[in-house]
Amino acid sequence: MKIGLRHIRYFLVLAEDLNFRRASEHLHISQPALTRTIQHLEAELQVTLFDRSQNFVRLTDAGRAFREGGQRVLNGMEATIDLTRRVSIGEAGALRVGYTDFAIADALPELLKQFHQRHPGITVRPHHGVTTTQLQELRDDKLDIGFVTGPVRQPGFHSRVVQTDRPICIVPEGHRLASRASVTLADLADEDFVHGPAEAWAHFYDYLFPLCRKAGFQPRIVQEAFNSVGILGLVSCGMGITILTESIYDFATGGLVPLPLSDIAEEMVTEAVWASENLRLPAQHFVDFLEHQHKS
Amino acid sequence: MKIGLRHIRYFLVLAEDLNFRRASEHLHISQPALTRTIQHLEAELQVTLFDRSQNFVRLTDAGRAFREGGQRVLNGMEATIDLTRRVSIGEAGALRVGYTDFAIADALPELLKQFHQRHPGITVRPHHGVTTTQLQELRDDKLDIGFVTGPVRQPGFHSRVVQTDRPICIVPEGHRLASRASVTLADLADEDFVHGPAEAWAHFYDYLFPLCRKAGFQPRIVQEAFNSVGILGLVSCGMGITILTESIYDFATGGLVPLPLSDIAEEMVTEAVWASENLRLPAQHFVDFLEHQHKS
């Protein structure tokens, strides 16, 4: 015979009442059933849990130890069942969210904050990554929702625009264009550019390069940095200029001058993207939340 | 039907194997029995724990949550059973030890340290208290072992001497006797004494006062402090002199002069004392440990 939760439940009630008859009534069973269950429990443990006589029933030291442990086990069981149920209906769980520098600098923090208010049981696990990486992680089911540089038009994915940015040119203080109120792309044709690695930043390049080509030049990338902070750092060192968004520029520490680009009409979009099938419940809730955001 | 530990055990093995037949073999039951147990578990939880087809079995998100919680519950159960067994044979448990200033200043720390080495599962719970208090707590089963000022000759108690102290006179710097190499009790007949309250320190007074009476005087207590540190403090303030033990004097901060008492032969004893019946196992182990100390 093995010890089960039933033994613990019966034991705990008896440890509370210290009276077999009353305890058996509280448990809605007969007194002999309780007696036998406690006997089986003690036999299995090979430990006397109660000192009994006709006059009194009291816990032994071992009984007290078992009461504490048993209570913990029962509480743990209840909590586990509750959590499991909540996970099964999507009230609890983990949501793996990928984000780019562009997303985290602007729309994402407020979005996640509001989502957490609506679904406090869901833990958001943020994963930083460029667009290419995130799309691959979505395919590999390493990510539930990605926040990437759009537009995303891949089969098997759905997406929704959450943020649009008008790009600006950023030059170091003292640069020949630093005193201009605004610039055009053509003004930048002969400049040295600082940017991210071509593979990782492919989606941003897909947005920027066609615009430059239309303005009649191909940007000359002379320095590469891993992320936007690194890019801004290299620009402030005078290594070149760059084109990023205003929200990113807000993170810069100084030594930089932002210049509006007067001839760019197309905005850069950041989209939430997710696999169109087999969405986990937390991800489904997030998608619903995004739709709800749109309406309100 | 209710969820039991059996369900969890079966579930965990299946969650490991992800194959009903192999899991049932590991559990030494038939495959249909496992299938039905998992079905019952899912029905009771109203949660699907496994996605199953003929080709694969895999955990759902809820199943993963249940696996973590279930593992914790099982571990907790195992730990509880183990602890209960250890308590029942006295390998684990709590030992409530009372001690006086005299005991803690000398023999007790080393004694407890060695006891802990021998019985690492037993947690010693120290309770500070004067002799009178400790004896009452022993009667009320609030204490397992007392370390008190002896000799204790009370019915229902056993005791064992663990420490003997030769008392010394302690005077403030600059006192008229401070330059003496030693003093006799008679030299102190006209001094003001600092000591503890008569009720609480009764056992110490029972030792000291007969000696003074034999020397022809009754000490004049002019100040009372709660404990020996307080007494030493008042002495160093010049409120009077006192008679305590050398080990207590070692705790003094300064401004005091110890003087041997050349005419006292009787030493002050500190004894371990315990109820002679119904000893808890940890206390029994401590008593055995004390006897063993004696032999070695």
Place this chain on the structure above:
DNA sequence: GTTTCCGATGCATAAAAGGTATCATGAAAA
């Protein structure tokens, strides 16, 4: 097409848990 492996189901059996009646014992009441 046949075989093989998978999880699910029907049915009979074994094991566990429960209920009723009753006993032995010690304390309290008469």
Place this chain on the structure above:
DNA sequence: TTTTCATGATACCTTTTATGCATCGGAAAC
């Protein structure tokens, strides 16, 4: 002192639960 009452333990039987065996239906491998 005797009687009564309440307690926990036991005996015996019933109900519930768990298990094993045989088998099904379906997908993949050969």
